[in-house]
Amino acid sequence: MRPLLIAGNWKMNKDLFETLAFLQGLKAYAHKHAEDRVQIAVAPAYPFLVTACDLLKDTPVKVAAQDVSANDDGAFTGEVSATMLASLHLPFCLAGHSERRQYHGETDFVVNTKLKQVLKNGMTPIFCLGEKLEEREAEQTNAVLERQLADGLSDINLLTGREIVVAYEPVWAIGTGKVATPQQAQDAHAFIRNWLMNNYNVAVAEKIQILYGGSVKPDNIRELMLQPDIDGALIGGAALKLEQFTAMLDTSKEVVKIK
Ligand code: PGA
Numbered sequence: 001m002r003p004l005l006i007a008g009n010w011k012m013n014k015d016l017f018e019t020l021a022f023l024q025g026l027k028a029y030a031h032k033h034a035e036d037r038v039q040i041a042v043a044p045a046y047p048f049l050v051t052a053c054d055l056l057k058d059t060p061v062k063v064a065a066q067d068v069s070a071n072d073d074g075a076f077t078g079e080v081s082a083t084m085l086a087s088l089h090l091p092f093c094l095a096g097h098s099e100r101r102q103y104h105g106e107t108d109f110v111v112n113t114k115l116k117q118v119l120k121n122g123m124t125p126i127f128c129l130g131e132k133l134e135e136r137e138a139e140q141t142n143a144v145l146e147r148q149l150a151d152g153l154s155d156i157n158l159l160t161g162r163e164i165v166v167a168y169e170p171v172w173a174i175g176t177g178k179v180a181t182p183q184q185a186q187d188a189h190a191f192i193r194n195w196l197m198n199n200y201n202v203a204v205a206e207k208i209q210i211l212y213g214g215s216v217k218p219d220n221i222r223e224l225m226l227q228p229d230i231d232g233a234l235i236g237g238a239a240l241k242l243e244q245f246t247a248m249l250d251t252s253k254e255v256v257k258i259k
Helices: 016-032 046-055 082-086 098-103 108-120 133-137 141-152 182-199 202-207 221-225 242-258
Strands: 004-009 038-043 061-065 092-095 124-129 165-168 209-213 232-235
Touching (some): 016 038, 016 046, 038 092, 082 108, 092 108, 108 124, 108 141, 133 141, 141 182, 182 202, 221 242
Parallel strands (some): 004 038, 038 061, 124 165, 209 232
16 A cells, blocks of 8 residues: 655745744654654745754654746746755655646646656655646546646656655645545546556556645545545645644544555
């Protein structure tokens, strides 16, 4: 079985003091409740990545960046390169989050360039994709996922399946409180895994962790994580409170025992 990866995406939340308080609490939790089959990651804002890496260095908690520049180093004011992130020994970096696509006009081509930057610098990208409400209503979900996968992964060679994590996040479920049903999520995940099987191979597709994201909460995470093709969660709002985040980790630990 693939391990579950439970990742908190804090977005533009938490200042330095809030970041420290949360991470100290999470560190104490992780020391007491380690379980190899439940991997933990948090994605704080850029300014706090160094602090987060230092604080979590001897713990199982992994740090992720929320985004990365599509460019190499150079005259790109305000951007952060993959080389810079790699120098912190960050294991993960998100790419293609729907808020980047929506508010910053990131196309599938830009997402593809970012994925290549992250991979080239030895980090694991968490490649986010998912359909909008109107696309689901027009029964275009699979066509959209197919386009995002084909364009996002264009010219990316995966040899083991451990090089990348995919996060299926239906846009209509993000921050709306409207979670996909476990069956809707499972169907999309199975479609993604099948695409990976056809475009890479069975062994690679079987190894790739596919996370679900979109209004995951303590009271719905269990049913989602029990689905055969759901290998973790990318959590926004409910990952901001330590008690909620650790409650979801506890539930995930129960799930891996029976999955
Ligand atoms: P949400 O966000 O859990 O607040 O819906 C998920 C995400 O954007 O990754």
